[in-house]
Amino acid sequence: MTLTTHTPSDTSGTLDEALERLHTFGPERGGWLSNHAPMAVEALVRHGQAPAVHRWLDHYRQKLEDMPDPAVEVTPENWQEALGDPRRIADWAAYFERETAGRPWREVLAEWWPRLLPGIAAGATHPVIRVGHSVRTLLGAPEHGPRATLPAAPEHGPRVTELAHALGYWAARHQPLPPLSSLAPAADAAAALDAVAPVPDRSGGIRNRLDQLTAFPAWPGRAVTDPDTARARLEELVRAATHRYATYGYGAPIMLVHAATAPNAVLRTLPALPRELWAPSLDAAWAASAAVTAAYSPQQPAEPVPVPGRLSPEEVFAQAAAHGDDHTIKFTDTALDIGDATALAAALRSVELNPPAF
Numbered sequence: 001m002t003l004t005t006h007t008p009s010d011t012s013g014t015l016d017e018a019l020e021r022l023h024t025f026g027p028e029r030g031g032w033l034s035n036h037a038p039m040a041v042e043a044l045v046r047h048g049q050a051p052a053v054h055r056w057l058d059h060y061r062q063k064l065e066d067m068p069d070p071a072v073e074v075t076p077e078n079w080q081e082a083l084g085d086p087r088r089i090a091d092w093a094a095y096f097e098r099e100t101a102g103r104p105w106r107e108v109l110a111e112w113w114p115r116l117l118p119g120i121a122a123g124a125t126h127p128v129i130r131v132g133h134s135v136r137t138l139l140g141a142p143e144h145g146p147r148a149t150l151p152a153a154p155e156h157g158p159r160v161t162e163l164a165h166a167l168g169y170w171a172a173r174h175q176p177l178p179p180l181s182s183l184a185p186a187a188d189a190a191a192a193l194d195a196v197a198p199v200p201d202r203s204g205g206i207r208n209r210l211d212q213l214t215a216f217p218a219w220p221g222r223a224v225t226d227p228d229t230a231r232a233r234l235e236e237l238v239r240a241a242t243h244r245y246a247t248y249g250y251g252a253p254i255m256l257v258h259a260a261t262a263p264n265a266v267l268r269t270l271p272a273l274p275r276e277l278w279a280p281s282l283d284a285a286w287a288a289s290a291a292v293t294a295a296y297s298p299q300q301p302a303e304p305v306p307v308p309g310r311l312s313p314e315e316v317f318a319q320a321a322a323h324g325d326d327h328t329i330k331f332t333d334t335a336l337d338i339g340d341a342t343a344l345a346a347a348l349r350s351v352e353l354n355p356p357a358f
Contacts, residue, residue: 014050015042015137018057019158025064026089027123027130027169034126035064036326038162042133043333047317056324059357070094074171084119084174092168100164101156105138110274112167117284119174124206124255125262125288127170129330132265134163135272177287178213185221189233189240192219192286193259196293206255209295216290220282227278231270234282238264241289242338244297245331246305246346251298253353257331259292264334305349307341316344324357 018041027035037060041053067090074082074095082088099108120128137159186192199212224230241260249256263285270278308316313336320332328350335347 014053015045016158018045018053019162021054021057022064023158023161023165024067026067027093027127027165028086028089029063029065032086032123034123036060036126036330037064038166039130039133040326040329042137043329044321046136047321047333047336048314049318049321052321056321059324060326067093079171083115083171084122086172089169089172092171093165094168096164096167096171097161100160105160105163106272108167109135109163109269109272110277112171113269113273113277114280116167116170116174117280118176119170120262120266120284120288121177121210121291122170122173122175125258125265125292127166127173128288129258129261129265130166130169131163132268134159134166135269138163139271175207175210177210177291180213180287181215182218183215185218187221189219189237190244192217193240193244193289193293193297196290196297198297198299199294202295206295210291213291213294216287216294219286224279224282227275230278230282231267234263234267234270234285237282237286237289238267238334239338239340239343241293242331242335242346243342244293244346246342246349247301247303248297249346249349249353250302252296253350254327255292255296257327257334257350259289259297261330261334262288262292264337305345307345308348309341311344311348313339313344316347319351320347322358323351323354325354326357328354 019038022035022038022041025035025037029035037057040060041057044050044053044056068087070090071087072078072082072091074088074091079095082091096108116122116128122128183195186195195217197215199209201212202209220233224233238260241263245256245260266281266285266288270281273281311319317332317336320328323329331350332347335343
């Protein structure tokens, strides 16, 4: 599948068509593997690859499963007992569809964000990542950069439904981390990630690995209460995790992308949230990134990868799109948010390490 860069244009219709096509399917397959299609197609459209979206979906279709049957309706009275129950995925999706149909999506998000944030590790962090992609579509186009024009979404439509399904997935898979103590403070985000101790037993899946967590380095060293400082520290964390993939990604090429994409999803959501939620969002994002690092990062880095000297960000993303792997597309999307040479090198490393889809 050959993809090239495209001139930015209003491609919101392509995105809405793709999301409508996807909303008959569930957020998982095979019992617990995530449906990455809504996130990947958003990134493809965002970075000028809208003409390839439906062809990409045709290929990905074999991995999709229908939305599960409803079980018991989720209501304002019984939601707490349904939280974290994956058998209720369809019930949760329907609940948030009703909520976002009855009031502004920002209001629903602000109410549920602090309820869901303690379970940020849910579904290997895929639900919060899906929320981050969804909120980006709802907020509209970036303020700068050669990317596709996506005007802010209306209060109803496929992009609002996508947020409902993303929040429902998070609620159904809600999974708090075990109680964690604080280790010595780290000077910066990169040092904090380097100081994360690996879990002792890596023979099982991510849920087994997360259960072994006991402590993380203290970062930031002092409690953050100012919203703007929280946002700056979150940007620092996303940059550090993205850069780190260039030398540590070989240890678990698919899983370690989430050390960067999960906190970046939180960062993308901040503009839609009340500012008083920004500081706790930083704490949760650090916990998610550190948890993935503890679960999958190798002990030693590989040799530094060459920094691309001639490729533009758009050309790097075109390589990821042609590669076709959903995790590679999403990680490269995050790397382009960082935009520096090391981040682009990390993106090219993900193209090299992950198996191509085409």
